[in-house]
Amino acid sequence: MMIRGVLIDLSGTLHVGDTLIPGAVQALDRLRQSNYRIRFLTNTSAKSSTALRAQLETMGIQMQPEEDDEDQLVTSVLATRHYLLQQQNPTNQGQLRPFCLMEDTSDLKGVPLDPPHNCVVVGLAPSQFHYASLNQAFRILLEHPDGLIAIHRANYLRDGTDGGLSLGPGGFVAALETASGCQPAKVMGKPSAEFFASALWDDLPSDQVCMIGDDVIQDIQGAANAGIGMRVLVQTGKYREGDQAKLPDGVVSATVPSIVEAVEYILDKDCHS
Secondary structure, eight states: OOOOEEEEEOBTTTEETTEEOTTHHHHHHHHHHTTOEEEEEEOOOSSOHHHHHHHHHHHTOOOOGGGOSGGGEEEHHHHHHHHHHHOBOTTTSSBOOEEEEOSOOTTOTTOOOSSSOOEEEEOOOTTTOSHHHHHHHHHHHHHOTTOEEESOOOSEEEOSSSSSEEEOSHHHHHHHHHHHOOOOOEEOSTTOHHHHHHHSOTTSOGGGEEEEESOIIIIIIHHHHTTOSEEEEESSTTOOTTGGGGSOTTTSSEEESSHHHHHHHHHHHHHTO
């Protein structure tokens, strides 16, 4: 299988919190020197794309000149913005006006955030997941049962604060669905096939692309459902022992210790294809 493009998850794959995975920068350099095209994918919703780029640069992950545009950093928050601006609410023929359970809404430029709200957007928002905000979201969904939008719904993540796993937004999305009886949330980020499709290159078939990530469902199964040809699971970040066994044989192309071995796997496969 000839791979020409590589999609790489950020948190848990290249870094955990503010700590770089050992060898990550050198692994990226090897891909670039071998003329692979690279895009970075993330479900991170607690930081804006500007803050995320700054964090990556601080850790030593520099985007190359040809990668220095919005298309090279594909985020679930920007996918949410695109959806909100494109959709019309069928009840009032106006723009969606979300109530946001988010830490940072600066990437939702052009989206009306003032009340009256007719939908709810849920990201990773530790400071917002309290009774008053969740109850407000619940009441909006009672009035607009088709209005729940999940930036992503990962159940847990490893955020780097103390080395342990932490709750993701998935449980809060599920709680709002259950309590309000609303329709299932529309998921904007991974593992949505639409999200993966937006990350692919127009001139590159999906079977010539590899996805590298630490989440067996969001990254690996999502990539498989989108037709991405190679899927490499790394044992860093949120990976837990035996995750690869959660999927049928063949969905995980390889399980490797880190991004370093993932790049080795890609290069080796291409050398022998």
